Amino acid sequence: MLRGTPARITRKISKTFGHRSVSNCSFIPEESSKTKDATAFSSASFFLRAQKKMAGTFGSRQAMKVFSGNASNKILDDLYVCLKVHYGKTMAEKVVKYIIKISIKLFLVEQEGIIVEKDQIIITKLTKVVRNLALTFVSFVDVDYSYDRAFLTKQMDELQTYFCHLVDTYLSDKSSKRLEFVFTQLNSSKLHDAIFKIGGELDSNKKAIAANLSELLDKNEI
Numbered sequence: 001m002l003r004g005t006p007a008r009i010t011r012k013i014s015k016t017f018g019h020r021s022v023s024n025c026s027f028i029p030e031e032s033s034k035t036k037d038a039t040a041f042s043s044a045s046f047f048l049r050a051q052k053k054m055a056g057t058f059g060s061r062q063a064m065k066v067f068s069g070n071a072s073n074k075i076l077d078d079l080y081v082c083l084k085v086h087y088g089k090t091m092a093e094k095v096v097k098y099i100i101k102i103s104i105k106l107f108l109v110e111q112e113g114i115i116v117e118k119d120q121i122i123i124t125k126l127t128k129v130v131r132n133l134a135l136t137f138v139s140f141v142d143v144d145y146s147y148d149r150a151f152l153t154k155q156m157d158e159l160q161t162y163f164c165h166l167v168d169t170y171l172s173d174k175s176s177k178r179l180e181f182v183f184t185q186l187n188s189s190k191l192h193d194a195i196f197k198i199g200g201e202l203d204s205n206k207k208a209i210a211a212n213l214s215e216l217l218d219k220n221e222i
Contacts, residue, residue, distance in 0.1 A: 071212040072221075078205040078212075085201060086191050095185050098178040102167060109170045119169065126162035133159060134213045134222045140196055141210035147196040149189055156187040 076096065083092035109115060115123070133155045140147045160183045167179045185191070195206050216222045 071215040074212045075209050075216075078208045081205050082191070082195055082202050082209075083185065086188075086194050087185060091185065095182055098182050102171070102175055102179055102182070105171050105175060106166065115170070119166065122162055122165055126159070126166070129155065129159050129162060131217070131222045134217055137206075138210045138213050138217070141206055144198060147192075149192055152192055153187060153189060156183070159183075160187065 076099075080092050080096050083095055087095075136152060136155060140152070160179075163179060163183075164176070168176050194200060195202050197203070213222070
């Protein structure tokens with residue numbers, strides 16, 4: 001549905017990270033989330049601040065159109081809870097904030113039309129990796145004891161390679177360091193083990209993430 005052009009692919013990548021309409025978003029985990037105090041952090045207010053900061057080039061109507069989708073919203077909610085339980089509130093907030101900032105900046109770069117042809121190929125490859133990673137996550141949740149740590153790490157490494165190329169090429173050194181930080185936390189074997197532990201503390205969150213990933217896959221939005 002959103003294949004074929006860098007613009008559409010970039011929108012899809014942005015949606016995958018869970019950005020939402022400013023008017024609708026409130027970073028409040030679903031009932032599946034066990035950590036009730038996770039509501040202290042609001043991605044809604046943070047995204048609004050980031051949007052206002054970039055108001056000169058990124059209008060509100062455009063932002064609300066691109067960063068929307070209930071399923072992707074819920075994925076980010078449950079990802080935040082997983083990070084908070086594993087790393088603590090401060091680390092979880094930092095990871096989510098960096099994801100939002102980097103995604104907005106990549107979208108702005110795409111809107112400026114400065115992505116060269118060879119990097120459009122990278123975006124296409126990146127989109128494929130994102131979809132495969134989503135399929136892997138859903139499979140690990142649906143089939144007990146199918147979790148393969150090495151396989152997941154390999155996919156995350158591949159994802160990081162493509163993202164790093166785009167960020168290193170088109171964004172600042174600061175953004176590159178932020179992206180490295182994000183992947184250091186997300187591509188952690190200990191985090192993966194905690195998420196996919198059968199009957200573990202994050203069991204309800206991983207199932208919620210899988211359900212919403214399945215919805216996006218069914219709609220061909222990943």
